[in-house]
Amino acid sequence: MQTQHCPICRLEVAVQPRYPRYVCAECAAKAMSQDGRRLAFFNTDVGGGYAAIYADTKQPYSGHECFIDGIRCHADEARFGGIVIELAAH
Known part of the structure; x- marks a missing residue:
């Protein structure tokens, strides 16, 4: 049986060949901007689209980069909608 683990907390997660470095939902909920502000991500409509906001002010966050536990x-x-957070490429 094939397994995959969150690269941050090592929790076993569903195997996603398209996203081999994706983080679990618990870690994704801890995403922060570089200056330490909590971020929230969502689709712009039912068809998809990417949007991010600062969780405290609901102001738009224009980037895709975030930090989880540093x-x-x-x-x-994500393909077919949803949001995916993965470890950044080195």
């Missing part, structure tokens, strides 16, 4: 990650729209 580890640089990349957030984007």
Whole structure:
């Protein structure tokens, strides 16, 4: 049986061949901007689209880069909708 683990907390997660470095939902909920502000990600409509905001002010966050436990990650729209956060490429 094939397994995959969150690269941050090592929790076993569903195997996603398209996203081999994706983080679990618990870690994704801890995403922060480089200046330490909590971020929230969502689709712009039912068809998809990527949007991010600062969780405290609801102001738009224009980037895709985020940090989880000090580890640089990349957030984007997942194929067929949803949001995926993965470890950033080195």
